[in-house]
Amino acid sequence: MTTHRCAACMRALVAGTDDTICPGCVARLCAVLAELPRQLPLLEELLYPSGGPAQRGSVGRAHSPLPVRLDILDLLGPGHVVPRQDVPGDQAEGVPIAPLLHGWARYVAQSYPRVHHDQHGTAHVTRGDAEPVSRRGTDVPSWCAWLLAYAPYVAMQDWAADMLEQLEQLLARIRAKTDGGPARTTRDAPCPVCTGFALASRDGQPVILCEACGTSLTEAEYAQHAAAVLPALTHLAVRLVLADRSEAGERRVPA
Ligand SMILES: [Zn+2]
Ligand SMILES: [Zn+2]
Incomplete structure:
Protein backbone atom coordinates (compact mmCIF):
# COMPACT_ATOMS: atom_id res chain seq x y z
CA MET A 1 0.00 0.00 0.00
CA THR A 2 1.37 3.39 -0.93
CA THR A 3 1.69 5.99 1.79
CA HIS A 4 0.23 9.34 0.87
CA ARG A 5 2.38 12.23 1.92
CA CYS A 6 1.61 15.84 2.70
CA ALA A 7 2.17 17.79 -0.52
CA ALA A 8 3.67 20.67 1.47
CA CYS A 9 5.95 19.07 4.10
CA MET A 10 6.09 15.42 2.90
CA ARG A 11 5.01 13.99 6.25
CA ALA A 12 2.98 10.77 5.92
CA LEU A 13 -0.77 11.46 5.90
CA VAL A 14 -3.12 9.34 8.00
CA ALA A 15 -4.73 6.58 5.94
CA GLY A 16 -8.14 7.31 4.51
CA THR A 17 -7.95 11.11 4.56
CA ASP A 18 -9.04 13.14 1.53
CA ASP A 19 -6.66 15.95 2.47
CA THR A 20 -3.55 16.57 0.38
CA ILE A 21 -1.78 18.44 3.17
CA CYS A 22 -1.30 17.34 6.80
CA PRO A 23 -3.10 18.89 9.81
CA GLY A 24 0.07 20.83 10.69
CA CYS A 25 0.15 22.42 7.23
CA VAL A 26 -3.56 23.25 7.43
CA ALA A 27 -2.74 25.01 10.72
CA ARG A 28 0.12 26.82 8.92
CA LEU A 29 -2.27 28.01 6.20
CA CYS A 30 -4.73 29.28 8.82
CA ALA A 31 -1.92 30.98 10.75
CA VAL A 32 -0.77 32.87 7.63
CA LEU A 33 -4.34 34.00 6.88
CA ALA A 34 -4.73 35.15 10.49
CA GLU A 35 -1.42 37.03 10.54
CA LEU A 36 -1.73 38.91 7.21
CA PRO A 37 -4.41 41.38 8.46
CA ARG A 38 -2.32 42.06 11.57
CA GLN A 39 0.69 42.98 9.40
CA LEU A 40 -1.26 45.59 7.41
CA PRO A 41 -1.10 48.48 9.92
CA LEU A 42 2.66 47.90 10.27
CA LEU A 43 3.10 48.16 6.50
CA GLU A 44 0.90 51.26 6.31
CA GLU A 45 3.10 52.93 8.93
CA LEU A 46 6.12 52.31 6.71
CA LEU A 47 4.44 53.67 3.57
CA TYR A 48 5.25 57.32 4.23
CA PRO A 49 8.93 57.81 5.07
CA SER A 50 9.39 60.33 7.86
CA GLY A 51 10.53 63.63 6.42
CA GLY A 52 13.70 64.51 8.26
CA PRO A 53 15.08 68.06 8.49
CA ALA A 54 16.75 69.41 5.35
CA GLN A 55 20.47 68.80 5.50
CA ARG A 56 22.79 71.70 5.08
CA GLY A 57 25.11 71.61 2.17
CA SER A 58 23.43 68.61 0.64
CA VAL A 59 23.66 68.37 -3.09
CA GLY A 60 20.50 69.23 -4.99
CA ARG A 61 18.28 66.52 -6.39
CA ALA A 62 17.24 66.37 -10.01
CA HIS A 63 13.81 65.10 -8.84
CA SER A 64 11.94 65.71 -5.62
CA PRO A 65 11.95 62.57 -3.44
CA LEU A 66 8.89 60.37 -3.71
CA PRO A 67 6.49 60.88 -0.80
CA VAL A 68 5.92 57.14 -0.42
CA ARG A 69 8.09 54.04 -0.26
CA LEU A 70 7.62 52.19 -3.54
CA ASP A 71 8.58 48.81 -2.10
CA ILE A 72 5.73 49.12 0.43
CA LEU A 73 3.34 50.45 -2.20
CA ASP A 74 4.14 47.35 -4.26
CA LEU A 75 2.74 45.23 -1.43
CA LEU A 76 -0.24 47.40 -0.54
CA GLY A 77 -1.17 48.64 -3.97
CA PRO A 78 -3.64 47.36 -6.50
CA GLY A 79 -2.63 44.88 -9.14
CA HIS A 80 -3.89 42.14 -11.37
CA VAL A 81 -5.80 39.22 -9.94
CA VAL A 82 -3.37 36.36 -9.96
CA PRO A 83 -4.36 32.94 -11.16
CA ARG A 84 -3.02 29.77 -9.63
CA GLN A 85 0.23 29.89 -11.57
CA ASP A 86 2.11 32.91 -10.34
CA VAL A 87 2.77 34.84 -13.53
CA PRO A 88 5.76 37.16 -13.24
CA GLY A 89 4.22 40.49 -12.36
CA ASP A 90 5.32 43.97 -13.31
CA GLN A 91 5.59 44.83 -9.62
CA ALA A 92 9.17 44.98 -8.35
CA GLU A 93 8.15 43.27 -5.11
CA GLY A 94 5.96 40.62 -6.70
CA VAL A 95 2.20 40.47 -6.52
CA PRO A 96 0.55 42.80 -3.98
CA ILE A 97 -1.36 41.33 -1.05
CA ALA A 98 -4.97 42.01 -2.03
CA PRO A 99 -4.76 40.76 -5.66
CA LEU A 100 -3.00 37.58 -4.55
CA LEU A 101 -5.71 36.85 -1.95
CA HIS A 102 -8.51 37.75 -4.34
CA GLY A 103 -6.92 35.57 -7.02
CA TRP A 104 -6.96 32.58 -4.69
CA ALA A 105 -10.51 33.33 -3.53
CA ARG A 106 -11.57 33.34 -7.18
CA TYR A 107 -9.77 30.08 -7.79
CA VAL A 108 -11.52 28.48 -4.80
CA ALA A 109 -14.94 29.84 -5.85
CA GLN A 110 -14.52 28.54 -9.38
CA SER A 111 -13.50 25.04 -8.33
CA TYR A 112 -16.05 24.73 -5.53
CA PRO A 113 -18.91 22.46 -6.63
CA ARG A 114 -22.36 24.07 -6.67
CA VAL A 115 -25.48 21.92 -6.64
CA HIS A 116 -28.74 23.12 -8.17
CA HIS A 117 -31.94 21.24 -8.99
CA ASP A 118 -33.85 21.54 -12.26
CA GLN A 119 -37.67 21.51 -12.52
CA HIS A 120 -37.66 17.68 -12.45
CA GLY A 121 -35.76 17.70 -9.18
CA THR A 122 -32.59 16.35 -10.75
CA ALA A 123 -29.46 17.61 -9.05
CA HIS A 124 -26.77 19.18 -11.24
CA VAL A 125 -23.27 19.99 -10.10
CA THR A 126 -21.61 22.96 -11.74
CA ARG A 127 -18.28 24.65 -11.31
CA GLY A 128 -16.32 27.36 -12.96
CA ASP A 129 -18.50 30.44 -13.29
CA ALA A 130 -18.65 31.68 -9.71
CA GLU A 131 -17.08 34.87 -8.40
CA PRO A 132 -16.21 34.85 -4.71
CA VAL A 133 -18.55 37.03 -2.68
CA SER A 134 -17.45 38.29 0.71
CA ARG A 135 -20.15 40.03 2.73
CA ARG A 136 -17.46 41.73 4.80
CA GLY A 137 -15.99 43.62 1.86
CA THR A 138 -13.14 43.33 -0.61
CA ASP A 139 -10.16 44.34 1.51
CA VAL A 140 -7.35 42.14 2.78
CA PRO A 141 -8.98 41.16 6.12
CA SER A 142 -12.19 40.23 4.25
CA TRP A 143 -10.43 37.92 1.79
CA CYS A 144 -8.36 36.39 4.61
CA ALA A 145 -11.57 35.62 6.54
CA TRP A 146 -13.21 34.25 3.38
CA LEU A 147 -10.26 31.95 2.63
CA LEU A 148 -10.08 30.84 6.28
CA ALA A 149 -13.69 29.67 6.06
CA TYR A 150 -12.77 27.54 3.02
CA ALA A 151 -9.59 26.06 4.59
CA PRO A 152 -11.14 22.57 5.09
CA TYR A 153 -12.11 22.52 1.38
CA VAL A 154 -8.72 23.87 0.29
CA ALA A 155 -6.96 21.15 2.32
CA MET A 156 -8.51 18.49 0.06
CA GLN A 157 -7.38 20.06 -3.23
CA ASP A 158 -4.23 19.11 -5.09
CA TRP A 159 -3.28 22.82 -5.22
CA ALA A 160 -3.43 23.32 -1.42
CA ALA A 161 0.38 23.17 -1.12
CA ASP A 162 0.75 25.79 -3.92
CA MET A 163 -1.56 28.15 -2.08
CA LEU A 164 0.29 27.63 1.21
CA GLU A 165 3.65 28.25 -0.51
CA GLN A 166 2.51 31.47 -2.24
CA LEU A 167 0.90 32.88 0.91
CA GLU A 168 3.95 32.01 3.04
CA GLN A 169 6.24 33.71 0.49
CA LEU A 170 4.00 36.78 0.65
CA LEU A 171 4.12 36.80 4.46
CA ALA A 172 7.92 36.40 4.38
CA ARG A 173 8.17 39.46 2.07
CA ILE A 174 6.00 41.46 4.47
CA ARG A 175 7.86 40.33 7.58
CA ALA A 176 11.15 41.33 5.92
CA LYS A 177 9.78 44.92 5.76
CA THR A 178 7.99 45.08 9.10
CA ASP A 179 10.83 43.33 10.89
CA GLY A 180 9.05 40.61 12.51
CA GLY A 181 5.94 38.70 13.05
ZN1 LIG B 1 12.67 18.20 10.69
ZN1 LIG C 1 2.43 18.99 6.03
Whole structure:
Protein backbone atom coordinates (compact mmCIF):
# COMPACT_ATOMS: atom_id res chain seq x y z
CA MET A 1 0.00 0.00 0.00
CA THR A 2 1.37 3.39 -0.93
CA THR A 3 1.69 5.99 1.79
CA HIS A 4 0.23 9.34 0.87
CA ARG A 5 2.38 12.23 1.92
CA CYS A 6 1.61 15.84 2.70
CA ALA A 7 2.17 17.79 -0.52
CA ALA A 8 3.67 20.67 1.47
CA CYS A 9 5.95 19.07 4.10
CA MET A 10 6.09 15.42 2.90
CA ARG A 11 5.01 13.99 6.25
CA ALA A 12 2.98 10.77 5.92
CA LEU A 13 -0.77 11.46 5.90
CA VAL A 14 -3.12 9.34 8.00
CA ALA A 15 -4.73 6.58 5.94
CA GLY A 16 -8.14 7.31 4.51
CA THR A 17 -7.95 11.11 4.56
CA ASP A 18 -9.04 13.14 1.53
CA ASP A 19 -6.66 15.95 2.47
CA THR A 20 -3.55 16.57 0.38
CA ILE A 21 -1.78 18.44 3.17
CA CYS A 22 -1.30 17.34 6.80
CA PRO A 23 -3.10 18.89 9.81
CA GLY A 24 0.07 20.83 10.69
CA CYS A 25 0.15 22.42 7.23
CA VAL A 26 -3.56 23.25 7.43
CA ALA A 27 -2.74 25.01 10.72
CA ARG A 28 0.12 26.82 8.92
CA LEU A 29 -2.27 28.01 6.20
CA CYS A 30 -4.73 29.28 8.82
CA ALA A 31 -1.92 30.98 10.75
CA VAL A 32 -0.77 32.87 7.63
CA LEU A 33 -4.34 34.00 6.88
CA ALA A 34 -4.73 35.15 10.49
CA GLU A 35 -1.42 37.03 10.54
CA LEU A 36 -1.73 38.91 7.21
CA PRO A 37 -4.41 41.38 8.46
CA ARG A 38 -2.32 42.06 11.57
CA GLN A 39 0.69 42.98 9.40
CA LEU A 40 -1.26 45.59 7.41
CA PRO A 41 -1.10 48.48 9.92
CA LEU A 42 2.66 47.90 10.27
CA LEU A 43 3.10 48.16 6.50
CA GLU A 44 0.90 51.26 6.31
CA GLU A 45 3.10 52.93 8.93
CA LEU A 46 6.12 52.31 6.71
CA LEU A 47 4.44 53.67 3.57
CA TYR A 48 5.25 57.32 4.23
CA PRO A 49 8.93 57.81 5.07
CA SER A 50 9.39 60.33 7.86
CA GLY A 51 10.53 63.63 6.42
CA GLY A 52 13.70 64.51 8.26
CA PRO A 53 15.08 68.06 8.49
CA ALA A 54 16.75 69.41 5.35
CA GLN A 55 20.47 68.80 5.50
CA ARG A 56 22.79 71.70 5.08
CA GLY A 57 25.11 71.61 2.17
CA SER A 58 23.43 68.61 0.64
CA VAL A 59 23.66 68.37 -3.09
CA GLY A 60 20.50 69.23 -4.99
CA ARG A 61 18.28 66.52 -6.39
CA ALA A 62 17.24 66.37 -10.01
CA HIS A 63 13.81 65.10 -8.84
CA SER A 64 11.94 65.71 -5.62
CA PRO A 65 11.95 62.57 -3.44
CA LEU A 66 8.89 60.37 -3.71
CA PRO A 67 6.49 60.88 -0.80
CA VAL A 68 5.92 57.14 -0.42
CA ARG A 69 8.09 54.04 -0.26
CA LEU A 70 7.62 52.19 -3.54
CA ASP A 71 8.58 48.81 -2.10
CA ILE A 72 5.73 49.12 0.43
CA LEU A 73 3.34 50.45 -2.20
CA ASP A 74 4.14 47.35 -4.26
CA LEU A 75 2.74 45.23 -1.43
CA LEU A 76 -0.24 47.40 -0.54
CA GLY A 77 -1.17 48.64 -3.97
CA PRO A 78 -3.64 47.36 -6.50
CA GLY A 79 -2.63 44.88 -9.14
CA HIS A 80 -3.89 42.14 -11.37
CA VAL A 81 -5.80 39.22 -9.94
CA VAL A 82 -3.37 36.36 -9.96
CA PRO A 83 -4.36 32.94 -11.16
CA ARG A 84 -3.02 29.77 -9.63
CA GLN A 85 0.23 29.89 -11.57
CA ASP A 86 2.11 32.91 -10.34
CA VAL A 87 2.77 34.84 -13.53
CA PRO A 88 5.76 37.16 -13.24
CA GLY A 89 4.22 40.49 -12.36
CA ASP A 90 5.32 43.97 -13.31
CA GLN A 91 5.59 44.83 -9.62
CA ALA A 92 9.17 44.98 -8.35
CA GLU A 93 8.15 43.27 -5.11
CA GLY A 94 5.96 40.62 -6.70
CA VAL A 95 2.20 40.47 -6.52
CA PRO A 96 0.55 42.80 -3.98
CA ILE A 97 -1.36 41.33 -1.05
CA ALA A 98 -4.97 42.01 -2.03
CA PRO A 99 -4.76 40.76 -5.66
CA LEU A 100 -3.00 37.58 -4.55
CA LEU A 101 -5.71 36.85 -1.95
CA HIS A 102 -8.51 37.75 -4.34
CA GLY A 103 -6.92 35.57 -7.02
CA TRP A 104 -6.96 32.58 -4.69
CA ALA A 105 -10.51 33.33 -3.53
CA ARG A 106 -11.57 33.34 -7.18
CA TYR A 107 -9.77 30.08 -7.79
CA VAL A 108 -11.52 28.48 -4.80
CA ALA A 109 -14.94 29.84 -5.85
CA GLN A 110 -14.52 28.54 -9.38
CA SER A 111 -13.50 25.04 -8.33
CA TYR A 112 -16.05 24.73 -5.53
CA PRO A 113 -18.91 22.46 -6.63
CA ARG A 114 -22.36 24.07 -6.67
CA VAL A 115 -25.48 21.92 -6.64
CA HIS A 116 -28.74 23.12 -8.17
CA HIS A 117 -31.94 21.24 -8.99
CA ASP A 118 -33.85 21.54 -12.26
CA GLN A 119 -37.67 21.51 -12.52
CA HIS A 120 -37.66 17.68 -12.45
CA GLY A 121 -35.76 17.70 -9.18
CA THR A 122 -32.59 16.35 -10.75
CA ALA A 123 -29.46 17.61 -9.05
CA HIS A 124 -26.77 19.18 -11.24
CA VAL A 125 -23.27 19.99 -10.10
CA THR A 126 -21.61 22.96 -11.74
CA ARG A 127 -18.28 24.65 -11.31
CA GLY A 128 -16.32 27.36 -12.96
CA ASP A 129 -18.50 30.44 -13.29
CA ALA A 130 -18.65 31.68 -9.71
CA GLU A 131 -17.08 34.87 -8.40
CA PRO A 132 -16.21 34.85 -4.71
CA VAL A 133 -18.55 37.03 -2.68
CA SER A 134 -17.45 38.29 0.71
CA ARG A 135 -20.15 40.03 2.73
CA ARG A 136 -17.46 41.73 4.80
CA GLY A 137 -15.99 43.62 1.86
CA THR A 138 -13.14 43.33 -0.61
CA ASP A 139 -10.16 44.34 1.51
CA VAL A 140 -7.35 42.14 2.78
CA PRO A 141 -8.98 41.16 6.12
CA SER A 142 -12.19 40.23 4.25
CA TRP A 143 -10.43 37.92 1.79
CA CYS A 144 -8.36 36.39 4.61
CA ALA A 145 -11.57 35.62 6.54
CA TRP A 146 -13.21 34.25 3.38
CA LEU A 147 -10.26 31.95 2.63
CA LEU A 148 -10.08 30.84 6.28
CA ALA A 149 -13.69 29.67 6.06
CA TYR A 150 -12.77 27.54 3.02
CA ALA A 151 -9.59 26.06 4.59
CA PRO A 152 -11.14 22.57 5.09
CA TYR A 153 -12.11 22.52 1.38
CA VAL A 154 -8.72 23.87 0.29
CA ALA A 155 -6.96 21.15 2.32
CA MET A 156 -8.51 18.49 0.06
CA GLN A 157 -7.38 20.06 -3.23
CA ASP A 158 -4.23 19.11 -5.09
CA TRP A 159 -3.28 22.82 -5.22
CA ALA A 160 -3.43 23.32 -1.42
CA ALA A 161 0.38 23.17 -1.12
CA ASP A 162 0.75 25.79 -3.92
CA MET A 163 -1.56 28.15 -2.08
CA LEU A 164 0.29 27.63 1.21
CA GLU A 165 3.65 28.25 -0.51
CA GLN A 166 2.51 31.47 -2.24
CA LEU A 167 0.90 32.88 0.91
CA GLU A 168 3.95 32.01 3.04
CA GLN A 169 6.24 33.71 0.49
CA LEU A 170 4.00 36.78 0.65
CA LEU A 171 4.12 36.80 4.46
CA ALA A 172 7.92 36.40 4.38
CA ARG A 173 8.17 39.46 2.07
CA ILE A 174 6.00 41.46 4.47
CA ARG A 175 7.86 40.33 7.58
CA ALA A 176 11.15 41.33 5.92
CA LYS A 177 9.78 44.92 5.76
CA THR A 178 7.99 45.08 9.10
CA ASP A 179 10.83 43.33 10.89
CA GLY A 180 9.05 40.61 12.51
CA GLY A 181 5.94 38.70 13.05
CA PRO A 182 5.02 37.10 16.34
CA ALA A 183 7.85 36.16 18.72
CA ARG A 184 9.51 32.83 17.99
CA THR A 185 9.96 30.10 20.62
CA THR A 186 12.13 27.02 20.15
CA ARG A 187 10.65 23.72 21.27
CA ASP A 188 12.51 21.10 23.31
CA ALA A 189 11.66 17.92 21.46
CA PRO A 190 13.53 16.98 18.26
CA CYS A 191 11.71 16.85 14.92
CA PRO A 192 9.90 13.50 14.49
CA VAL A 193 10.96 13.34 10.82
CA CYS A 194 14.58 14.58 10.60
CA THR A 195 15.39 14.26 14.38
CA GLY A 196 17.01 17.72 14.30
CA PHE A 197 16.48 20.06 17.26
CA ALA A 198 14.88 22.64 14.99
CA LEU A 199 11.21 22.79 16.02
CA ALA A 200 9.91 26.28 16.73
CA SER A 201 6.58 28.05 17.00
CA ARG A 202 5.36 31.64 16.82
CA ASP A 203 3.32 33.24 19.60
CA GLY A 204 -0.40 32.73 19.17
CA GLN A 205 -0.02 30.37 16.19
CA PRO A 206 -1.20 26.79 16.58
CA VAL A 207 1.56 25.24 14.49
CA ILE A 208 5.08 24.00 15.23
CA LEU A 209 7.43 24.05 12.27
CA CYS A 210 10.75 22.24 11.80
CA GLU A 211 13.11 24.89 10.49
CA ALA A 212 15.46 22.19 9.17
CA CYS A 213 13.12 20.03 7.10
CA GLY A 214 9.82 21.93 6.94
CA THR A 215 7.71 19.37 8.82
CA SER A 216 4.60 20.94 10.39
CA LEU A 217 2.90 19.73 13.56
CA THR A 218 -0.27 20.88 15.29
CA GLU A 219 0.00 21.65 19.04
CA ALA A 220 -1.77 18.34 19.80
CA GLU A 221 0.60 16.36 17.58
CA TYR A 222 3.61 18.06 19.18
CA ALA A 223 2.30 17.41 22.71
CA GLN A 224 1.85 13.71 21.93
CA HIS A 225 5.31 13.48 20.29
CA ALA A 226 7.02 15.40 23.12
CA ALA A 227 5.39 13.16 25.76
CA ALA A 228 6.74 10.13 23.91
CA VAL A 229 10.34 11.28 23.39
CA LEU A 230 11.21 13.88 26.03
CA PRO A 231 11.28 11.65 29.16
CA ALA A 232 13.90 9.33 27.59
CA LEU A 233 15.92 12.31 26.29
CA THR A 234 15.84 14.03 29.69
CA HIS A 235 16.97 10.79 31.36
CA LEU A 236 19.85 10.51 28.89
CA ALA A 237 20.85 14.15 29.41
CA VAL A 238 20.90 13.70 33.20
CA ARG A 239 23.08 10.59 32.85
CA LEU A 240 25.51 12.44 30.59
CA VAL A 241 25.77 15.35 33.04
CA LEU A 242 26.35 12.97 35.99
CA ALA A 243 28.97 10.99 34.02
CA ASP A 244 30.71 14.24 33.12
CA ARG A 245 30.78 15.34 36.78
CA SER A 246 32.12 12.05 38.11
CA GLU A 247 34.82 12.09 35.43
CA ALA A 248 35.80 15.63 36.47
CA GLY A 249 35.87 14.46 40.13
CA GLU A 250 38.15 11.54 39.27
CA ARG A 251 40.53 13.91 37.50
CA ARG A 252 40.86 15.95 40.71
CA VAL A 253 41.91 12.90 42.79
CA PRO A 254 45.76 12.94 43.16
CA ALA A 255 47.53 9.98 41.63
ZN1 LIG B 1 2.43 18.99 6.03
ZN1 LIG C 1 12.67 18.20 10.69
